[in-house]
Amino acid sequence: MKLKSQYSSAKTNACFSIIVELMTYLKKYSHNIVLVGGWVPYFLYGEIKAEEEEHVGSLDVDLALNFLLIPEQDYQTITDILEERGYKNRKDRRGNIIHASYERTFIDRNNNEHTIQVDFLASEYGGSSRNKRHQRIHDMLARKGRGIDLVFESCVERELEANMPNGARTKIKLKVANLYSIIATKGFAFNERGSEKDAYDIYWLFKNHPKGEAGVIKELSRQTNKKLFIQALNLIKESFKNLDSLGPVAVANFFEPSEAEEREIIQRDSYETINRIMKYLKI
Template sequence: MSEKLLGLAADVLRSFGSAFGGRHLAIVGGVVPSLLVDSVPAGIKRHVGTADLDLHLSLHLMDGETADYYEAIIDGLRNLGLRPDRRDGRDIKWRWIGTYREVRLQVEFLCPVRTQGGHSEAPAAGTPAEQNIGPSDEITALAVGFGDLVTDDTIIVERVVETNHGRLRYEFPVAGVASWLCLKADAIMRRDKPKDAYDVVWLIVGLGSAVAAERVRASPLLHGPRTDEVIAQLARLAEQFVDVDAVGARSYADFLDSQNSQVDRRYAVEAVAEFWRRLNDLTT
């Protein structure tokens, strides 16, 4: 991803003001692979990025003591010229859109599903997945499965970027490999969006299966009460790429839309299988 697009991400985060300090949010979604892979290996095409910036709001942001942060978000987005998306006559308050620095920008706010005792659970019966995070009903966040993992697995990634006021070395708060792969496994299960599978394979290959497994093993998530849950979710991910007819492998090939679908499927299967094998070697 170019310095300019990463600069857009920095502009969005900086628009919220210094009070945030990266403590209450982390970037998830399509921007993550470009941030987690320092240098693209030879022979690997650069990641097909996105102009979407999915900002994952942590549990702390939903506390009553952080009302000022909501206002900072709203003011920052408006100052960038963004507004809530609108579909079927209603505002989509968890997705803000607009054109900024000549780029079509979309910022989505996510939050964990309703939780208890730090563990994820299904949303309460009869309630929308969308959770209101703003005191004035101007902004919301979309609840996503396993989002609560990001709170304990966020890392800081430094990048030199082109902001709206010049070049800057910026510290991006980013979901770690473990939590991000868990989110992607849930996304592949719940929606038909081939880019999810592409992102998974590209990150594993971009890091190298050994490095990807080591980063998961080093995550705080594998050194606490969530270990079994995280491993089970990563096992789900491996199952999604278990063979060339599995949804992950087929989705990866569909996203590339090349003339070598079977080759692309096998590539995806082998990449995830090697990662899963190395992770098992480290955790058993």
């Protein structure tokens, strides 16, 4: 369980530096890599700067790989680059390798050690048979993710600058899932695992659009003829169906309110915000 108090600036800055490092050394593949997951809200609404509205970021990195367009043969594969830069396969409690998941350990300038998890995802369709959980890219596996098929055509570009783990100040360009595709992937993810962070991300995206709820409705209403997207929206609607449904409760839990009144305000606002937008979208 990940809650707001865990998202210290030291931890999120360390994770931010890993994004910059990855996109620096994977530059030749960057056209076929899209950032998904918990960092997307932070980068998507660049106009949000106020401390009380700023997104918490993330403690790990999720990258979607467009395996259909990444060349099958290359003198230096993605795995080669990751291993050369100190990334290692994660292992489960029994010591077995977790496919599509890596970690990078480094010490920052304040002598704090960080271990950051990096997961690679891929489209469900095409490639391996439907009963397989992964797509093969070079000599690595990327985990299939529901809704990932949408992100490669529905993304925006952002420019990031930060110090990499080695201390070098670097600027990179990065493709980031847009509102439509991240809401789809988050809807499926929350339905699958019920994560407090996923619920917070959905609520935050609906609550903090630079053009208000009208901006959310305008962007998403263009996509309500897409079957996969409607499935995701219906899952979100069901999760926020009632005030005490899992969605509103998970959002409130993420904020860790100390007072019952504060919890009630957050829970109600997330419930009302999601349902108000769903009503306008006719979901």
